Structures are given as C-alpha cells and as structure tokens.
Amino acid sequence: MKGGGGASTKRRWRGLVVGVLGLVVLSMLVPLVFLLGFYNGFQSPGFASEQSSASNPIRGYSKDSSRYSTDLSEGDQSRHVDDLVRRLAPTLPKDIFKKPIHQSKQETSRGVTVHDDVPEKGSSAPAKKVPQSSPTINKTRVGGPIQIAENPKNGDEIGKQCELKYGSYCLWRQEHREEIKDSMVKKLKDQLFVARAYYPTIAKLQGQGKLSREMKQNIQDFERILSETTADSDLPPQIERKLRKMEAAIARARSFPVVCDNVDKKLRQIYDMTEDETNFHLKQSAFLYQLAVQTMPKSLHCLSMRLTVEYFKSRSDVEPLTEKYMDPALQHYVIFSKNVLASSAVINSTVMHAKESANQVFHVLTNGQNYYAMKQWFVRNTYKEAPVQVLNIEALNLENQNLDLLLPIEFRVSFHRIDNPPVAQIKTEYFSTFSHSHYLLPQIFQNLKKVVVLDDDVVVQRDLSALWSLDMGGKVNGAVQDCSVRLNLLKSYLGERSFDRNSCLWMSGLNVIDLDKWRELDLTETFQRLVKEVSTEEPSEAAELLASLLTFQDLIYVLDDAWALSGLGYDYGLDTKAIKRAAVLHYNGHMKPWLDMGIPKYRRYWKNFRNQEDQFLSDCNVSP
Template identity: 35%
Template sequence: MGKDAATGGRVSAPGLVLLVVHHNQHEDRVEQPVLERNTGLDQVAHESLNFTEEILSARSFSRQLAEQMTLAKAYVIIAKEHNNLHLAWELSSNIRNCQLLLSKAAMRGSQAEDAHYDIATTIMTMKSHIQALEERANAATVQSTVFGQLAAEALPKSLHCLNVKLTADWLRKPSLQELADEKRNSPRLMDNNLYHFCIFSDNVLATSVVVNSTVSNADHPKQLVFHIVTNGINYGTMQAWFLSNDFKGSTIEVQNVEEFSWFNASYAPIVKQLLSADSQAYYIGGYQDNVAPKLRSPKYQSLLNHLRFYIPEIYPQLEKVVFLDDDVVVQKDLTPLFSLDLHGNVNGAVETCLEAFHRYYKYLNFSNTIISSKFDPQACGWAFGMNVFDLIAWKKADVTARYHYWQEQNADGTLWRVGTLPPGLLTFYGLTEPLDRRWHVLGLGYDLNIDNRLIESAAVVHFNGFMKPWLKLAIERYRPLWERYVNRSHPYLQDCVT
C-alpha cells in the first residue's frame, strides 16, 4: 500500500476490500497467542457462541466497516503526504460511500452507537439551525408587516387623481356649493320614518362603494339617508362626488368634522390625548421600535375614527342609525336591521368569539385591577363596522360619558394600546345585543380562506385588514365583490385609471 501511495498507483474498490482482508489476517495472527493463553475462559464462550452467525450479522458488518473506514482515513493522510491526490480522492470517495451505507443501515434499525453517530451533537446542530430559521422567519414577518402597513397607508395614484379632479370641480363650480347649502336643511335628514346610515371617512371612492352597494340592494332606496362626515381636506371632494352623482334617489349629507365646534379637547378626552406631545411621539417618533407596525397606523390618530362614540351629539334628533365602516360592501337589504329588537341594549353587533383570540383578555390589560375587577376576561368580543345603535337607549345609559371615563382612565395607555375596539368593548359592556353572524362577515382584508357560502349569505362583508380592495395588494378572490359597485364608466375614473 505504501508503494502504491508513493508511485501514484490507482486503488479501486476491490483493492480496498483486499486491503481490509489483509489487515484482518494480520490482526488474527497477532491475537492468536492471546487466544491460546485463554482457552479455559474461551471454551465456555465458544460453546455458547455461533461464530458464523456473529460474523454474518449486520452488527458485525457495521463494526468491521467502521473499523476499516478509520484505517482508510489514515491512508488518505499518508497519500496526501506523498502528494498522491488521486489515491486520496479514491479513498475519500469510498469512505463517503461507506458512510452512506452505514447511514441507511442506521435508518433501518441498526443501533446508533454501532455506526458511531453522535446523536446529541446532531440534535444540537439541528436545534441551532431551527433557531436560525425561526429568527429569519420572524424578521421576514416583521418586514412584511411593515411593508404591508406602508402599502395600506399609501394613497393609490388613481384615487389621488380623482380627489384632485373633484376638488377642482368644487372650487371651480359655485353651483355645487349652492346645491350643498340647499340640501343642508332638508327635513329628510331628521325624519325618523326613514332609514339612517352614518359613515365617517376620508376616502371618497370607498365611501361611494358603501353607499352604492347599500342602495343597490335596498328594496326602497329612496327611503335611505346617508350621513357622511369627513375632514377638511376631503370635504370638497366628497361634496362634489355625491352632488354630481345620483344614488337611486337616496338622500346624502356630507359634513366636515372640523366644523364641529363642540368636539374639542375640553369636552372629548380623545381629542386632548391625540394632540398631546406623548401621542405625537407614539405615532411619529420616539417609540417606533417598541410599537407594532399596525399600531402606528395613521387611522388611530384620525378624529374620524373616534366619531362613532359621539353619534347622538352629531345627530341629536335621530332615534336609530346603522353605522358602516368605509371598507364594507353591502350585499342585502339592511332596512330590517331597524326593526330588530335590541332588548333595551344600545349596540347591535355580530360577536367574533367563534375565533378564540376575540375575547376581552386579548384586547385589555387584565393585570390592572380597574379592568379585572369589572370585566370577565372570557367575555365575547364583537365587531365594529356594521352596528345598529339605538340612540334613545344610548342617551338613557349616558354611553358617551362612559366612553369619556374609560379614555381618561387610559390616559397613560396602560389599559389598552390603541384603537377604538378596546374602549368600545368597555363602553358597551352589558349594552350589546348579539346579531346573527350573517349580518356581518369579517376578514376579507387578511383571510384568504373564508367559506364562499358564508360570503354569499352575508348581508355585509368587511375588508378589515391591510389588504383593502382599492389597493394593489388586495386579495384577488374578494376584489370583485367591491369592484362591482365602482362606476368605472365615470369619466373621471376612466381618466385617472389610464
């Protein structure tokens, strides 16, 4: 073998076998005297041991193969020292084949110690790989969430284009402003014999879909009244759109939240909190690293998002309203909601605790005694987005004062983080009437696996989540539900799309 290594001879697999046999014969000759000296002891062993079975057993083959692999590794070193790289490669290749053979044998039941496998080391290695993969997956999830949040907050170019055209119309056409003044005092806006809906939004196209889908599925659309509140920037846009388009004879009112003089920091704790330096730092600077991306959404800083707690102040003469978010699509006639018996409750809503994580303890800090002493952590959550509000019962229970109390208690942000649902769960606790689930189906903005039968039976479908239907990242399966109520024939929409 040494000669082959020196002269560069090629060693084949049969050659390796001969080498193994020669090595075994040599070992046998060396060990023979020892065996003869222990004949007394071995005689007993020979009588009880079948050498043929032992030699031919899988255990023996594995042991012998492992020993010869160790010898072959030594020859690899010798070959490399004599610069016989070809021989070293041949031996290494055969060693790898033998290792593969042992691995397969181990998988079929051979014992790990016979194959010289260090299981503990393997497990530790696998754990470290799994941990590294988990860290990468977590980082990717955070990054995906941030990108999704940015995409959800961005205004699509087509929608921005539409806003610009409508604002120009509002400023350029005095007739629109005159028409708005005439409709502002319509008696239909306060007629409790009609069906009143309220929408608080700064998105004209989304609001248009809500209105259009509602009137399109109503049995008597002329009996519907829509109360829209937006901000100062989008007020002209909303007015121009709804004054220039007919929605099956329904009545539509548009108001500017900035004209609500009563809605100020001295009256509403939420206004004071949103204008505070701490709140500005929470959403814009300072605390960014400690806040989940979805909790930094600008919607939480929008006053429009909190107007739902002030509906009786906005519409003091109304008795019952249906509140709709701007990311819903109506598929059935909603007028039967107004005749539902709420059994003295203020809020009619669909409960969401069919999913285990939609219970009170998931939204509120029950380690605080103010919460734990007054609320059941397993109480069922419910959804905003399609709610029936009995405003007479609201005033009787002084619901807005309850909301103010909880906002003041949470001035330091220790009872809940952000949003309107946590304070809603507290404010309407014991005042909420569960509705049939088919009235309001949620999740079209994040859940790809909603049952088609559930969607088809729903009176209202809700695109809650980042994947809004007017964005490119919308879930394609659900987008047609929203698109069918967009008037693509409108010249402004055609111009803005192209």
C-alpha cells in the same frame, strides 16, 4: 590600536550573529504563519475572512464582493437584521418588528400576548411592565391590530410562528409563493463553503498536492465569480462546467479523513447564514407588505386630487335641500371614511338592494383633507333617490371634543389551540371596534333617534330596512359578536372593574345605534372617563379598546351572524355559500378590496358596486 581594532572586530561579529539569528527566526515564523493561515481558512485577495466560530453566524452577502461579514460581536449579531429592516423603514415606527412577549399559562389555561398597532396617531410608547402571570401589551404601531394568543403549548414555539408575529402577511405569503430566484448563485455559495470546509485538511495531506491545488483554484474562481455576480443572469456561460469541477473535487476530498471540528464549523456557518438570511428576508418582506397595505395607492390619491381641483373650479353656492338630513322618520346611515371609492361602494351597494331608496339618507363623515373630494364625488354621482350628506368632522362645532377623524380600530387576534390534537394550528382573525370619533354620534346628529353605522370596508348584499324595526329591548348597540375571544382573557387589564367575564367581543362594520338610549345613559361621558382611567395604566389605543368594551357592557344587542360576514380582508378560506348568504360582507383585515393586495376572489363583490363610468377613474388609471 590593535586593542581598539580587536574590539571593533568583535562588535562587527556580534552584530552579524544577531542579524543571522534574526533571519533564522523570521525564516521559521513566516512559514508557520502561512501554514496557520491555511489551516484557519485559505486567504487570498479574493477570499472572505472565515475565522469566526460556529456560533457566530455569517450576516450578509455584499454585492461588490463575496465577503460575508463575520466581525460582529455576539450582541450585534442578534440585532443586525432588525437594524437593517429599521433602516428600510424611516417613515414607520422603529419597533415595527419588535418580538412579542409570551406569558405563562393563565388561570383559564390560556397564555395571552396582546400587541397594539394603531397607525392613526402619535408615536409608540414603551410597553407597560406587568406581572409574569398576566397578559402584556407591547406597542408595535403597524396597522391597527391588537394581538391575543390563546392556549400556547410552549412560549418559544409560538414565538417562532409567523402568523403570531406578522398576522395576515403570512396568509398572503402562502398564497403568493414564488420560485426561488438566482438558485445557481445560491448553490455556488454553498459549494464554496463546503470546499472551504475541506480545503485545510486536504492542504496538509501528503501526496495530495494536485487535489489541493485544484481545490484552491476552484475556490479562487468561485470567489472571483461571486464578487462580480449576484444574479443567475450575470453568471458566465461556463459556470456549469466550473460547478461540476468543484463538485468532483469535493467528492474526492470527502474520501479522505478530515478534521471534523473544522468541517463542522464551516457547515454550521452555512446553516447560520441561511437561517439569518431567511429571517432577514422574512422581516423585510413583512415590512414591505405592511407598507403596501397602509399606503394609499397613487391612483386613489390622483382621484382625490382631481376631485378637489374640480370642486373649486365648478362649485356652486347652492347647497342641496337638507330637510331629509334631519328627519328622524327616515333611515339614516353613517359612514366614517377618508376613501372616496370605498364610501361610494358602501352607499351604492346599500341603495341597489333597498326596496325604497327614497327612505334612505347617508351621512359621510370625513376629514378636512378629503372633504372637498368627497363633496365633488357625490355631486357628480347619484344613488337612486337617496341623498348623501358629506360632513367635515374637523369643522363641527362641538365643545371640548377631539375632532380628528379616527377610523375604526382593528385588532389582530391569533389563536394557538390545544383542543385540536394532534396538530395545534395558529388561526389569525381581525376584530374591529369603534374609535374615539364614533362616540361623537349623539352630538353630531342631535335630531336623530337611531342610525346604522357602516364601516367603509363593507359591501351590502341585502335590503337592510329590517334593522329599523328591531326591538333592541333597551340595548344601545346592535352588533354581530364573535365568541372566540371573551373578556375573561383581558381580566388583567380590566382590573377590579365590574364586567361579565364570559362576554364576547362585538364587531364594528354593521352597527344599529339607539341614540336616544345612548344619550339617556350618557355613554359618551362614560367612554371618555374610562379612557382617562385606563390610559394611566395602559397605552392609549389599548385604553380605547378596553374603554369601548366596558362602555357597552350589557348594552349589546346581538345580531344574527347572517347579517354580517367578516374576514374578507385576510381569510382565504371563507365558504362561498356563507358569502352569498350574508347581508353584509366585511373586508376587515389588511387586504382591502381597493388595494392590489386585496384577495382576488373577494374583490369582485366590491367592484360590482363601484362606479365604473366616472371619467376621473379613467384619467387616474384606477384599476377596473
């Protein structure tokens, strides 16, 4: 019994010793963990996790808490903002903000990057891989442009240029800059980060308990305020006093020696967070801009619907006389449009400046969705003595043809010149050219010999009758050219095909078309064949551009620049004298005059020729 009792006593003492040793170890570990937590960043129920490295940028600020997300992997961080932007854009392609691919310097001393953004049809296709020394087409179907960058000094430098990525959005943003909103909230966030940078060092200093407690209290107050507030208007009334206390505590903390690595890490987080938020808001704003310029305004949609309903309520089986529609001796103008007001402004401005409107005939080609609205509008409104024929292109009896209405395609061209030292600026321009629908003209108007094609984003300021007496010398397409971009830049796409490397790009907007010569050369067949050939190598819309350029190779009759002035849809710096002198004003670019996003000082030229008295305009609240 004694031996058993002795063994039992030894076991009890052994258990007590183990328990005591465990308590000793725990009593040492708990303070150690607590101190390490202070060093890495003070944590409390209201504190954000800040243990990421300086290379790990802070990603976002939550409305419901002040915690900045830092638990993203390095790969996820680089895609985080793009993912958020794509979530905002369910109706637009996923690669709306794909970064451009920059190429090395070409034989012509130009680096070229081409982007194709055509909104008319289909989904985006993957970019075609080409050699490093050639330009690259990268599909980002945003709003019609193909982008070409000239003379880059440095690929990375150009990649950061706003205009190169977002085109006219950056020009619009410069003209509509606003003061920073909620600047006090942003200042509180910055002060909070600075305080966190200094706090771990102050907490370990001997004899600075008061300052340490004060900084801790200030940090907790700021955390609580920012977890409940995202706008200056929601801040408590005593916030300025709290901010002064925080600034005073930080100023005192700066007077002590600090651990530079920790301060550097925290301040880098401020920089990374600010840069990341800037990039996010830039992309978000660019997306919203693209959405605004590509979406039909509600008032215009209302107008189209009201006109369609009115057509079926009051339509008559009696069609107007059509003799003039087929008379080749008259002046025939063709407009491709889905926009009632835009096509109306083109026709009205043309007849208002015509010496004899009775000799003019207008043909508006539209799609089935807008056909009845167009018909009703031109029944309700007359344009002096000029008749207006509305055609539904989808209902035309043309064999083996794509009868979807495609409007002119616009290409965004960004130049980065090195020939203007010391500062090389990027310049953005928009070019437009024929779509597939334009190549149906000889078949649609079989009895006509010549037509003038007007885009629906133009305004006429002079009599155009002189265009009908031009001797085009066997040329097919009379157009204004811009020699800023030449075919030599696209030689990698054109391949071994024969072309004049010094040819300039021609513009749609105002085009004199010799239909007889077109039929003689069978240019429609040439265009369709080239599209099929190039489509095997390039995305479809890029193929249309290249095929169009090749189709009219050596067949462009160059009109004087005074006939048409382009740029009113993106360029804020056009000369007023040049605007008054031009026969036709072309609102190429995203900022069309019928949109609220249109450039205000140019919109008035378009509004002068819009029918202001139609009742449906008032009913649909179409802006005056």
